[in-house]
Amino acid sequence: MKLCTTIQEMRQERARLGAVGFVPTMGFLHEGHLSLVRRARAENEAVIVSLFVNPIQFGSADDLANYPRALERDVALLREEGVACVFAPEAAAFYPEGFATQVNPEGVALELEGPSRPGHFAGVATVLTKFFNIIQPQRAYFGQKDAQQCAVVRRFVKDLNIPVEIITLPTWREKDGVAGSSRNSRLTEAERLQAPVLYQALCRARDLVQAGERRRAVLETAMRDVLVQAGLTEIDYATVVDPETFQAKETFTEGALALLAVRLGAVRLIDNMPLLPVP
Template sequence: MQCIETIAEFRAARRKIPYLGLVPTMGFLHDGHLSLVKRAKAECGAVAVTIFVNPMQFGAQEDLERYPRDMPRDLALLDDAGVDLVFAPTPAIIYQAGFATRIDVGAIGTVLEGASRPGHFAGVATVLMKLLNIVQPDRAYYGQKDGQQCAVIRQLMRDLDSPVDMIVAETVRAADGLALSSRNVYLSDAEREAAPVLYRALQAAQTMFDQGERSAESLRAVMRAVIAGEPLAMLDYVSVADFDDLSECDRIEEPAMASIALYLGQTRLIDNLVLNAEATIA
């Protein structure tokens, strides 16, 4: 496995690989990331992983400096997983002096996470396009856990005519249903015990949907009720939105994404399930 920091060196190594899968990450890897690596390796033969904590997608009051990092551990895990290339640039390499470009993803970036974190998806879209241009993969792999991010990336790939195939894999969860996330490390023991309330709330909406409920507001109401039963949880939003453009639904006729964001102490967690999901996740 080669771990590379500079763009020129990475491009030289990339030219030797005929077909490449990419797993973009911010590091502090968990089994969700590794499941994407395993799939990319199986489907592409060769796989690259990027490790870059992107300052452009963090707001002024967010956790950039305390975001968990453990590069030696990450590299050991990726080596064991058979990764071929790791691109781990510094911010100065990605954002050289005078860098001024941002990608505006439009309305889809202003709702849900975008409303709570203004500018976040401009940062995500900008760094992703830079990484895709540097790595030039044939396929790129993402997890449905970051559901809005996946919707933004689908639009980005379509609007900019990217040749990279986008593969979205189902969310990887702990035994109690909590979606795996690097930020879970912030949770206290009591907060970690409370955290599966996200998944319970989503499951409650899924159950109602499976029983024939099509009113999006009824599904939002049951999710709010489940969250309200957990004293440690402070709700940010619940949503039942169109799978593609994330506009809020009145009735569910097409695939929709039920999603939740909440705080446990200082830690913000997100999760989602796709309703009426036939053929929406590759």
Template sequence: MIVCQTIEALRLERAKIVGAVGFVPTMGYLHEGHLELVRRAAAENDAVVVSIFVNPTQFGPNEDFSAYPRDLERDLAMLSAFPELIVFTPSAEAMYPQDFQTYVQVERLSQGLEGERRPGHFRGVATVVAKLFNIVQPQRAYFGQKDAQQLAVIRQMVRDLAFPIAIVGVPTVRAADGLALSSRNSYLTPEERAAAPVLYRALCAARARYEAGERDAEALRATMRAVLEAEPLAQVDYVSVAEAETLRECEGTLSGAVLLSMAVRIGRARLIDNLTLGTDRHFC
């Protein structure tokens, strides 16, 4: 495993690679979901680059940038199982040097859901991912389907800006009780952790109604909301039933692929999760 702390060092290592490069961008504090991305990238490419960078521009002024868990030594130990890996750990000063002025904004797909509640979040995501793509020059990049809107935004950016990169969405990795793995799960107390699978239960309840023939969008939203509101520790930010491809909120009778998604605060942790209905293709 090679660790590169600067853009220049990463580019020197990148120049030595013959064949396809898979790229896994992360903010660190890795878990099994991240490792699944790395395994997928390793299986499909000749070399793999993993970045670890807590990106300040995707956090709002009252969000958890300072508190976001960081443990580079732990992360590198987890990645040591992949001996051929290149790990890129740039500083904020390298990624956003003095007088940095250029940002990437994916307009419509950034506006609803997470984008509505976290203004500027997807501008920060798109900007840092575009810069990382330019530095790493991968053939494929791997993102978890848990962050459905992020995946849609990155795919749109790649199409619009003609990046020669295939974006691969990898299914959400869950704990045995259904909780989607997330670095922010580390914020949960034992009591809160026991409550957190309510997100997946709410999604599954709506999926069961859909599979039983329910096609009214508001009925599915109400189903999810009812399950969440029965959990005293859950504070619902939003529940959504949206078109899977456009992320436009659905009204009335559903047709085509549908994305069920939600954001719920449990204690200090703001958790998100989603499922896709009505298609074999993975949008979430």
């Protein structure tokens, strides 16, 4: 396995590989990331994984500084998974002095996480556009946990005619239902015990839909009730939207996605669950 830390090294290594599956990550890998790697290995001649904490998608310096990092451990895990190449550039070289261009998505990027995290999706779209240009993968793999991000990526890849297939895999969860996230490592012991409540709230909405409920207001109230009763009151949103536009409707007959963003102490967690399929 090759570890590339510069764009030049990455391009030279890419030239030696065939069809590539790309898994973009910010490191501190968990089983969810590794499930993406395994799927990529099954569908491509070679797999490239990025380990890059992207500074331009963070809203605060504290959040960036506190994001967990474990480069040596991550590299060892990826070597065991048979990854062909790891790309771990330095931020100063990736965004050199004078860097002044961003990809600024609109549409779905203006909903939910857009107002909650100004500039976040522009940072995501910019770093991924750079990665896609440097690596030129045939396929790129993402987890459903970041559902809105996946929708943003599909949109800008289509709009900008970037020749990469975007593949989204179901959210990987711990045994208690908590969605896999590098941020989980920052939870205190007490907060980690509370974290499954997000999944329980989503399951409550799913159960109501399976029983015939289609009114957004009822589903949102049910999710909030589960969260508040468990002591989780810092709720950015608990809502149901169309999974393609991320806009809310009064009632849903098809294509419904429940989403949560909740703060536990210093950590903001997001999760989601499809409730009705897109026709």
